Amino acid sequence: MVSSACEGSSSPDSGIPPEMLHHYTSGDHDEDLTDADSAYGDDSLIGDDTKTLSTYITDYRYEFGRRYHSYRDGAYWGPNDEVANEQQDIAHHMYFLTLDGKLHLAPISNPQEILDVGTGTGIWAIDTADEYPSACVTGVDLSPIQPPFVPPNCVFEIDDITLSWTYPPNSFDFIHVRELFGCIPDWDKFFRECWHCLKPGGYIEVVEHSVQPxxxxxxxxxxxxxxxxxxxxxxxxxxxGKTFKIWEESASRLKKAGFVDVIEKQYKWPMNGWSPDPKLHELGRWNQFRLHGGIEGFMLRLLTTTLGWSYESAQVHLAQMRAALHDYRTHAYLPGTVVYAQKPRIPTPLRDI
Structure with a gap:
């Protein structure tokens, strides 16, 4: 992947902007590839033409009526169809309510380069591009599900952020990470990649919640x-092989990666509108709506493919969850954390990634 450019243009042949077709390389960043390395490694897309790549990226997989990403097939548990995308946008609204009308808590000032990792529908990146018109906001995801018309200072790339990054060091003022639970096989390596690509003094923010009410x-x-x-x-x-418990580990793992001034803020998402507190009541109403319509996408592949359940058994399990969501006598909630931290302005050398 090369550094992002907000003035990229779309390809008339593929319908996907060329800058979205970048690919992370595997192995050392400085590896010297000669003509003998014609395959560019087993996992590389280098050498494929843009039209072929765009067809490959949008040749989605369908399972039990749900649509999933094709690029790096199986790396992510959730579908990328319209139903799932609507749930992502509902979650964005809930985070906006949780943070009292803010897109982030990290005290960034005049950022010029912002990276949104696992951007999904791109809604956070688009809103952030509007809030910081002088910044270039790059959203990266496995699926090309972002809208075609976005602010001129917002671009999207299709990549797998679990592979070795090739962004230049010290590239970003702010890296935003939200709802990547169950997506990262090695969080320590991931945070070291973030550290490497942040500018000295830059911030990272990790927003996650529990899956255990x-x-x-x-x-x-x-x-x-x-x-x-x-x-x-x-x-x-x-x-x-990808934990869902990162919400309670983010702060310690960021410190381990070398970040300083680590601040953790906790929040609660009630399972429905049981809470008399106005803010929690509103969040609970949205959470019930989101989970009632979204749990199939959230769990179906994990239940059937990962755990080996039958489709029928999975649907019974999901129906039990929908029934539980209607019980206002149970005062349950999902705990979550917003953790932000800074890369030292005079950083110590980073260990090998």
């Missing part, structure tokens, strides 16, 4: 279905 009172007993739900999701992440 809990309650602060006795309304959620040990036999409540929410306990089974959380256990199954966590187990599926362990089998998949």
């Amino acid at each position: 809990i309650a602060d009172d006795a309304t959620m007993g040990p036999n409540h279905f929410y306990n089974e739900w959380g256990r199954v999701v966590v187990e599926s992440g362990e089998r998949f």
